[in-house]
């Protein structure tokens with residue numbers, strides 16, 4: 638009897654620690670800076686992002702006045718739950734509304750990601766000199782590639798690598814604040830409202846990552 642109880646308790650404990658260790662966390666609400674580089678060394682974009690973790694909404698606007706030369710000017714408003722996004726052109730007040738075929742993005746760990754390891758960059762024994770991250774990996778939905786994502790202990794995304802057959806990308810995040818500083822950035826601009834959904838050409842996969850290819 639006691640042995641059985643002890644065994645059940647033991648199993649529950651291991652299950653809990655197992656789950657704690659291997660259950661992907663979800664990033665909180667955030668505001669920050671994201672840079673996107675392909676592994677040919679080309680910086681594709683640098684800009685500010687705003688992320689609503691509950692609503693699964695993301696705004697990314699590349700900052701063209703950033704001193705680094707970048708090849709893309711992008712303003713994206715993504716609604717991962719609804720599976721749609723807007724490509725916004727604030728200058729001429731126009732936008733395109735498209736369907737998302739893949740909702741994977743570099744700020745949130747996919748639920749089926751596999752825990753890889755915990756690593757510490759820098760010097761963990763000097764305060765402020767070490768950054769401890771959990772590393773997660775997984776396959777791309779079309780399984781023609783994989784990703785590696787590292788997040789802080791508080792689930793703030795540090796960097797995400799995507800390796801695909803044709804190209805590889807590194808998304809790095811900086812200066813994160815754990816709040817949405819400007820909620821209006823997650824609202825569809827008035828000039829985009831009522832915009833018809835564009836047809837996705839056959840063979841096209843729209844995703845956050847694909848916007849940088």
Ligand SMILES: *[C@@H]1O[C@H](CO)[C@@H](O)[C@H](O)[C@H]1NC(C)=O
Pocket residue numbers: 666689690691692817820
């Ligand atoms: C995240 O932001 C959304 C939208 O502003 C808000 O509804 C939600 O309560 C926030 N979540 C937290 C945990 O602050």
Ligand SMILES: *[C@@H]1O[C@H](CO)[C@@H](O)[C@H](O)[C@H]1NC(C)=O
Pocket residue numbers: 684685700701702703704
């Ligand atoms: C764009 O980059 C410049 C130069 O680094 C910076 O001063 C400015 O605040 C940035 N703007 C936004 C919206 O992030």
Ligand SMILES: *[C@@H]1O[C@H](CO)[C@@H](O)[C@H](O)[C@H]1NC(C)=O
Pocket residue numbers: 706
């Ligand atoms: C940035 O781009 C401009 C115009 O395309 C080019 O003349 C300049 O050499 C580039 N600077 C760097 C550091 O690559």
Ligand SMILES: *[C@@H]1O[C@H](CO)[C@@H](O)[C@H](O)[C@H]1NC(C)=O
Pocket residue numbers: 726729731
């Ligand atoms: C807005 O500008 C972009 C390029 O800057 C152009 O491709 C697009 O056709 C323009 N849209 C309208 C409605 O003028």
